[in-house]
Amino acid sequence: MSDPILFEINDNIALITLNRPGKLNALNYALIEHLMAALDTIETDDGVxxxxxxxxxxxxxxxxxxxxxxxxxxxxxxxxAIRDFVRRGQAMTARLEAFRKPVIAAVNGLTFGGGCEITEAVHLAIASERARFAKPEIALGMPPTFGGTQRLPRLAGRKRALELLLTGDPFPPQQALAIGLVNMVVPHDELLPAARQLANRIIRHSPRAVGSIITAVTRGLNMAIAEGLQVESEQFAALVPSHDLGEGINAWLERRPPLYRGG
Structure with missing residues (x-):
């Protein structure tokens, strides 16, 4: 049997490929477990x-x-059902959402149900012009269970999200862009190059600052503004004694590119 995911690292970027093409990359339990294990490996690898x-x-x-x-x-x-299915799926999307390194979905085709919930959870997403999205769980007599009832309204707004959740109708990538589910739509052949270009625009910056921003935004979305501002302050405070903040300031003052350390 093929591995449920493919995993490679090039130029400080990890590419994870959901690898069940004969099943439209459906998220079985083995695939989710392998994805979580790959994230564990990436998290502690300063080269990624x-x-x-x-x-x-x-x-x-x-x-x-x-x-x-x-x-x-x-x-x-x-x-x-709750233990094996719901908790496993919610743990996966929560892990992606809170991951301290940027995760970019390169959405290359059908993105239904749990695939759409992954797209909602990751930090950034680029869609091929061939992508198609849907929230079809209602056709099975159930709500989304990997976070779709919570994250999609936060991205799209309550009424737009409810229309998609309650009808189950598919929608094109241009609509996904309009509601904030993806950051851009590109020609199919340009999808992975566009994702790599976006990743490179991020990784030129301090990895610690990147992680701090992701944490502050992810946690702050679920808090009152005053609590979110406290998280923002805490993330900054943790960087004050770091090499990266000192180097960033010195590089700016000296009009030179900063030299950041990994991880």
Whole structure:
């Protein structure tokens, strides 16, 4: 059997590919576990500064959860379904959302259900003009369970999100761009180069500052503004004694490029 994900590192960027093209890269439990293990490896590797996540094949980023597998958990009852399916999926999207290195989805095709929830959770996303999105869980008689009822309204607004969640209708990448689900739409052949270009625009900066910004934004979105400002202050305070802040300031004063350390 093929590995459920493919994983390679080049020029400080890790490329993770969801690798079940015959199943439209559906998210079975093994794929989720392998993805989480890859993130564990990347997190402690100072040679990796950014992550690009995409799907294998020409048809799909991910068509969502593996219905054949999770239906077995549902048949075993509520506790099993929550433990094996919901908690596993929510842990995956929460891990992607809170990851201290930028994660960019390169959305190359169908992005339904759990695939859309991954796109909602990651920090940035670029869509191919061939991408198609949908929140089809309602057609199965259920809500999204990997965070879709919470993250999509925060991105798109309540009414626009509810229309997508309650109808299950597919929508094109231009609509995904308009509602804030993706950052840009590019020709299909330019998808991975565009994702790498965006990653390189980020990793030229201090890795510690990048991580601090991601943490402050991710945590602050779920707080009142006063609490969020405290998180922002804490993230800055942690950088005050660091090499990166001192180097960034000195480089600016001396009109030269900064020399940041890894990790």
């Amino acid at each position: 500064r950014a992550v690009i996540l995409t799907g294998a094949g020409e048809r799909a980023f991910s068509a969502g959860a593996d219905i054949h597998e999770f239906s077995g958990s549902v048949r075993q009852g509520r506790d099993t």
